[in-house]
Structures are given as C-alpha cells and as structure tokens.
Amino acid sequence: MLGFFIKRLGLVVPAFIGVTVLTFALIHLIPGDPVLMLAGERGIDPERYARLRAELGLDQPLVVQYWNYISGVLQGDLGNSIVTKKPVIDEFLTLFPATIELTICAIIFAVGVGLPAGMLAAVNRGKTLDHAVMATSLTGYSMPIFWWGLLLIILFSVTLGWTPVSGRISVMFWIEPITGFLLIDTILQGNWDAFWSAVHHLVLPAIVLGTIPLAVIARMTRSAMLEVLREDYVRTARAKGVSPKRVIMVHALRNALIPVITVIGLQVGVLLAGAILTETIFSWPGIGKWLVESINRRDYPAIQGGIMLVATVIIMVNLLVDVLYGVVNPRIRHQR
Amino acid sequence: MPLLDIQNMTVEFGEVSSPFRAVDGLSLTVNEGEVVGIVGESGSGKSVSSLATMGLVAYPGRVTADRMHFAGQDLQAMSSRKRRKLTGSEIAMIFQEPMTSLNPCFTVGWQIMEALKIHEGGGRAERRERAEDLLRLVGIPDPGRRLTAFPHQMSGGMSQRVMIAMALACNPRLLIADEPTTALDVTIQAQIMDLLLDLQQQRGMGMVLITHDLAVVAEAAHRVVVMYAGQVVETGTVPEIFEHPRHPYTQALLASLPENSVGRNRLQTLPGVVPGAYDRPHGCLLHPRCPYSQRHCREEQPQLFGEGPFRHRCFYPLDDEGNPTYD
Numbered sequence: 001m002l003g004f005f006i007k008r009l010g011l012v013v014p015a016f017i018g019v020t021v022l023t024f025a026l027i028h029l030i031p032g033d034p035v036l037m038l039a040g041e042r043g044i045d046p047e048r049y050a051r052l053r054a055e056l057g058l059d060q061p062l063v064v065q066y067w068n069y070i071s072g073v074l075q076g077d078l079g080n081s082i083v084t085k086k087p088v089i090d091e092f093l094t095l096f097p098a099t100i101e102l103t104i105c106a107i108i109f110a111v112g113v114g115l116p117a118g119m120l121a122a123v124n125r126g127k128t129l130d131h132a133v134m135a136t137s138l139t140g141y142s143m144p145i146f147w148w149g150l151l152l153i154i155l156f157s158v159t160l161g162w163t164p165v166s167g168r169i170s171v172m173f174w175i176e177p178i179t180g181f182l183l184i185d186t187i188l189q190g191n192w193d194a195f196w197s198a199v200h201h202l203v204l205p206a207i208v209l210g211t212i213p214l215a216v217i218a219r220m221t222r223s224a225m226l227e228v229l230r231e232d233y234v235r236t237a238r239a240k241g242v243s244p245k246r247v248i249m250v251h252a253l254r255n256a257l258i259p260v261i262t263v264i265g266l267q268v269g270v271l272l273a274g275a276i277l278t279e280t281i282f283s284w285p286g287i288g289k290w291l292v293e294s295i296n297r298r299d300y301p302a303i304q305g306g307i308m309l310v311a312t313v314i315i316m317v318n319l320l321v322d323v324l325y326g327v328v329n330p331r332i333r334h335q336r
Numbered sequence: 337m338p339l340l341d342i343q344n345m346t347v348e349f350g351e352v353s354s355p356f357r358a359v360d361g362l363s364l365t366v367n368e369g370e371v372v373g374i375v376g377e378s379g380s381g382k383s384v385s386s387l388a389t390m391g392l393v394a395y396p397g398r399v400t401a402d403r404m405h406f407a408g409q410d411l412q413a414m415s416s417r418k419r420r421k422l423t424g425s426e427i428a429m430i431f432q433e434p435m436t437s438l439n440p441c442f443t444v445g446w447q448i449m450e451a452l453k454i455h456e457g458g459g460r461a462e463r464r465e466r467a468e469d470l471l472r473l474v475g476i477p478d479p480g481r482r483l484t485a486f487p488h489q490m491s492g493g494m495s496q497r498v499m500i501a502m503a504l505a506c507n508p509r510l511l512i513a514d515e516p517t518t519a520l521d522v523t524i525q526a527q528i529m530d531l532l533l534d535l536q537q538q539r540g541m542g543m544v545l546i547t548h549d550l551a552v553v554a555e556a557a558h559r560v561v562v563m564y565a566g567q568v569v570e571t572g573t574v575p576e577i578f579e580h581p582r583h584p585y586t587q588a589l590l591a592s593l594p595e596n597s598v599g600r601n602r603l604q605t606l607p608g609v610v611p612g613a614y615d616r617p618h619g620c621l622l623h624p625r626c627p628y629s630q631r632h633c634r635e636e637q638p639q640l641f642g643e644g645p646f647r648h649r650c651f652y653p654l655d656d657e658g659n660p661t662y663d
Binding site for chain 2: 235239328
C-alpha cells in the first residue's frame with residue numbers, strides 16, 4: 001500500500017509541471033495587460049507604465065518570468081496579487097472554505113440522490129421507473145450549468161420566492177469565521193437564524209452544481225448494479241434464502257460501489273470546474289468567482305496560484321479515492 | 337411420501353406467445369437419503385430445472401408445474417417469504433463455479449455466518465463457532481484463521497469446500513449439487529465428490545446430483561434421470577440404465593465414455609448439438625441426431641412410456657442387446 005502510494009505521488013510531479021506551464025502559457029496568450037487594467041479608463045503615462053511593468057517583472061522575457069514564478073512556487077511562495085497586493089495563498093485560503101462547502105453539499109446531493117436513483121433503475125430494469133430515471137439523468141447531464149442555474153433562480157427565487165437570489169448568507173448576519181464553513185460556524189456560535197439563512201442560500205447552488213455529477217453517478221450506479229446482479233455470488237446469496245432487499249443492499253451494492261467510487265472521484269474535477277460558473281451565477285464568494293474576477297483583471301499571480309491550488313486539491317482527492325477503493329475492495333487491499 | 341415431488345414442471349423464457357421451453361414437463365422425485373443423478377449434455381435443462389426447484393428462476397422466466405412439493409409442503413402455494421425460509425435451510429444448493437459463487441467483498445466466515453444468521457439466529461460467538469466447525473467438517477485446515485480469508489485468497493477446491501460448508505450450515509434435508517466438480521482440477525474433483533457423498537451419507541440427506549460425468553453417477557447415484565433438450569428421455573436405476581439403456585440418447589452418452597472406446601482409434605460421438613430456441617425439430621427432439629430414427633419419429637413426439645421408475649421417451653426402445661425394437 002505504501003509503495004502504491006509513493007508511486008502515485010511520483011505521477012503527481014509531471015502533472016504539476018504540466019499545469020504550471022499550461023496556465024502560464026494560456027494567461028500570456030490572452031490579450032490585455034494588468035497594468036493597463038489597473039490604470040482604468042483614464043490611462044497612464046508611458047513612463048509610469050514602464051516603471052510599473054518593471055516592478056511587476058512583466059518586462060522580462062517569458063522564460064525568465066516563468067523561471068521566477070516556478071522558483072517562488074518551489075519555495076512555497078505563490079506571489080502577491082497585483083490588484084490587492086496581498087499574498088495569493090492568503091486570498092485563496094480565505095475564499096476556499098466557501099467553495100469547499102458548496103462542493104461538499106453538491107456531492108452529498110449528487111450521491112444522496114444519484115445512488116438510490118441508479119439502484120432503483122437497475123432493480124426495475126426496463127420498467128417505467130427505469131426509463132424515467134434514465135431520461136431525467138440524460139437531461140440533467142446535457143443541461144448547461146449557467147442556464148439550469150438561471151432557470152432555477154427564476155422559478156424558486158423570483159417566482160416562488162423560496163430562496164434568495166444570490167450570496168452566501170443574509171447581510172443581516174455577521175459571522176466571525178472559525179472554520180470558514182458557514183454551516184459549521186453558525187452552529188458553533190449557536191446562531192440558528194444565521195444557520196437557516198446559510199442553508200437557504202446554499203440549496204440552489206448546491207443543486208445546480210450537483211446536477212451533472214448526479215446524472216453521471218445515477219447512470220454509473222445503474223450499469224454497475226445491473227452487471228453485479230448477474231453475478232454468480234448474487235445467485236448464491238439468493239440460494240441462501242437472503243431477502244431480495246438484503247441481496248441488493250448488501251451483496252450487490254458493495255460490489256457495485258467499486259466503479260461508482262471511481263466516478264465520484266473523477267467528478268470532483270468536474271465540480272470544481274462547475275463551481276466557477278455556479279459561483280458566478282449565484283455571486284457565491286468562493287474560488288470560482290475569485291478566479292473569474294482575477295482573469296478579468298489579468299491578475300497573473302492570482303490566476304496561476306489559484307489554478308495550481310485547485311489542481312492540487314483535485315490530485316489529492318483522486319489519491320484519496322484510490323485509498324477508498326482499497327477499503328471497499330479487498331482484492332486491492334491485499335495486493336502486495 | 338417423497339422428500340421432493342415435482343410433477344410436470346415447465347420453465348419458459350421469452351415471449352408468452354412464442355416461449356422457449358428450457359424445461360419441458362420434468363417430473364422428479366427424491367426420497368430421504370436418496371441420491372438422484374441428472375445427466376445430459378450442456379443445454380439440456382439440468383441447471384434451469386434445479387434453479388426452478390430452488391425458486392431462483394428470475395423474471396422473465398416462468399415456472400409452472402402440476403405439483404411441486406417438498407416434505408409435503410406445496411412450494412407453489414406458499415408465500416415467497418415462507419419459501420425463502422426453506423431455501424438455504426431445508427433445501428440447499430451448490431454451484432458449478434466456486435470461484436465466482438462467493439462474494440469477493442466479504443470474508444468466508446461472514447458468508448457462512450450469514451446463512452446461520454438468517455435461518456437460525458443465535459449469538460455472534462455461537463455462529464462463529466458453528467462456522468468454524470463447518471469449515472473443519474469440509475476439511476479446511478486451520479479453520480479458525482480461514483474464517484477471515486477473502487474468496488480471492490483461496491483456490492477453486494477450497495472455495496467449493498466453503499460453498500459446501502455454507503450449504504450444509506443449516507442441516508438441509510435436500511442438497512442440490514449442480515455440477516459441483518466441473519470447474520475443478522481432475523485431482524480435486526475426486527476429493528470434492530468423496531466429501532459430498534460422505535456428508536450425504538452421514539446426514540441422510542436427499543441429493544440431486546447434476547453432472548455430465550457418467551462415472552460419478554454410476555458410483556454415487558441410486559437413480560438416474562437422463563435429460564435432453566429440456567425433456568426427460570429416460571429414467572431408471574443405475575444398474576439398469578448402465579447395463580440396458582432403452583433410449584438411443586442414453587446409449588450414445590454411454591458409448592461416448594472414453595473407457596468404452598478402448599482399442600478404437602476415435603471416441604464414439606453423437607454428431608450434432610442440442611437444439612436451441614429456434615431450431616427445435618418437429619416430432620422426437622432427438623430424431624435429427626438419432627441413428628435409428630424412422631418416419632414416425634419425425635412426425636410425432638413420443639410420450640414417456642413405461643412403468644414405475646423405468647421410463648423412456650422413445651417409440652422404438654432398445655432391447656437388451658442395444659438394438660431398436662421395430663415391430
């Protein structure tokens with residue numbers, strides 16, 4: 001297991017190099033200039049422009065800039081935001097809990113609905129319920145996030161008035177960050193009104209963000225389940241007199257979970273990508289919204305640092321999935 | 337009263353309007369302590385009929401029978417809940433593929449104890465002890481440690497021993513063994529067969545032994561049912577069937593045994609294959625492959641002729657010399 005772990009970590013290095021090269025190259029391909037963006041509409045005199053560029057190191061060749069950046073990263077320094085002058089890592093860590101909170105709730109929603117839906121579809125294969133689940137999940141999978149989010153806002157926030165349109169919590173509340181997760185912080189401070197406000201704000205974005213993973217999980221669960229239900233050991237369980245419910249919930253599900261867990265792990269990347277759109281639509285003060293704003297301001301260090309940290313998270317989650325895999329599947333756990 | 341009494345059982349798959357009959361009018365009785373062998377080629381309906389007896393034919397398969405009694409209880413009339421109480425405890429089954437018949441995600445001990453838990457309850461420690469005893473009973477060394485082993489850590493022969501232990505967990509009165517040795521090494525086959533027969537005799541279980549190994553049947557069974565294309569073609573006692581087969585198919589099966597070809601260059605075979613869903617012939621199902629078939633065989637399907645345990649489905653049954661009796 002340890003050797004396996006180290007091997008996986010070794011693969012992380014080229015992945016990181018790839019991510020930094022790619023983001024660096026892409027950012028410099030976008031037309032625009034952070035100094036001009038900072039100057040705003042009034043413009044800037046050429047002398048001051050040149051000085052600012054030199055200050056930011058933007059006058060040097062790209063290769064040198066990349067080298068400067070990488071050597072900083074290797075020393076744990078992601079640089080300072082051009083706009084706010086604060087260290088990128090600090091900004092990231094302040095905003096990250098909001099994204100994590102949203103993503104975790106989206107995963108809970110996706111797994112909580114997708115897994116049972118896929119199981120029900122598999123057990124009722126070929127019947128109306130199966131077709132309904134599969135059609136719905138195909139629709140969910142094909143739905144563009146921004147459009148789906150807007151539809152839900154129009155229905156639930158504007159027409160029905162059940163949920164707020166945007167934000168993370170009502171402006172009436174000020175919650176001192178302890179963990180950074182509003183749902184936890186409000187409970188820790190015993191402020192139930194604030195907790196419910198946070199829940200209200202969270203529901204729609206979590207549903208929007210979780211829709212595509214939900215569809216993927218439901219379809220994967222269904223096909224894994226159908227395959228497992230044909231296995232000899234399922235027949236053995238039935239021959240033992242195990243009730244149909246227990247056959248599905250215990251004997252089949254455990255085996256069907258193996259591919260489903262892999263898919264859930266892969267969905268984390270999709271979720272963080274989706275968070276960029278979802279946070280923008282719902283003005284959710286997380287990493288996604290911050291990245292979009294940084295791109296608009298051509299805030300190079302913030303974009304590079306942000307994307308690298310997000311990539312780190314995705315890589316970590318996939319490592320975690322590999323470990324979980326072993327927990328569910330004894331054949332992997334016992335490989336030496 | 338026989339332990340298992342099945343009359344005219346039919347198992348159908350596919351469309352109701354044009355079904356495929358995997359089992360066609362099977363009648364089978366097994367007495368307490370008796371071993372009944374079911375033989376036939378692959379595709380002759382042996383496994384499906386045993387699954388139907390266990391109540392394991394899943395939708396869209398349809399099982400019908402004039403009578404399906406186990407120890408005087410009507411299996412068709414009882415609720416599925418009540419029937420589940422019988423399956424795994426009073427009637428148990430072991431399968432052809434031991435390696436895939438155990439759940440890879442659970443330990444061997446867990447899987448044996450589950451059978452005990454479902455049917456007998458009892459405490460955890462007691463179940464553990466029983467499971468250990470069962471593993472010892474089926475000849476697994478160091479049973480205490482083996483309880484925590486996963487199926488992938490065991491060989492095929494070991495797995496089949498575990499399957500046997502699991503089937504015997506609740507002291508069944510009837511054991512259905514569906515080709516229990518087919519997937520195993522030849523050297524292991526004899527061990528497993530000996531183990532099964534020992535346990536059958538010790539416990540006085542009724543046993544249905546499905547196999548295409550006629551040598552095993554000759555050694556182990558009291559009575560034999562020969563199946564072809566879902567139908568029973570001949571039944572009888574072991575000596576009678578082996579000495580004087582009445583049905584040409586039984587004769588051909590026996591002739592194909594390697595020991596009956598000693599001194600010849602080639603094994604004797606019956607050309608062709610068992611008809612499937614779409615190529616069932618009119619008349620006697622065997623006639624395209626039968627060396628003795630007449631016009632009558634092509635036109636009409638024979639019934640089961642004969643009395644008592646001796647039945648055959650042939651218009652021109654073979655005489656004691658093995659020649660057809662055309663009159």
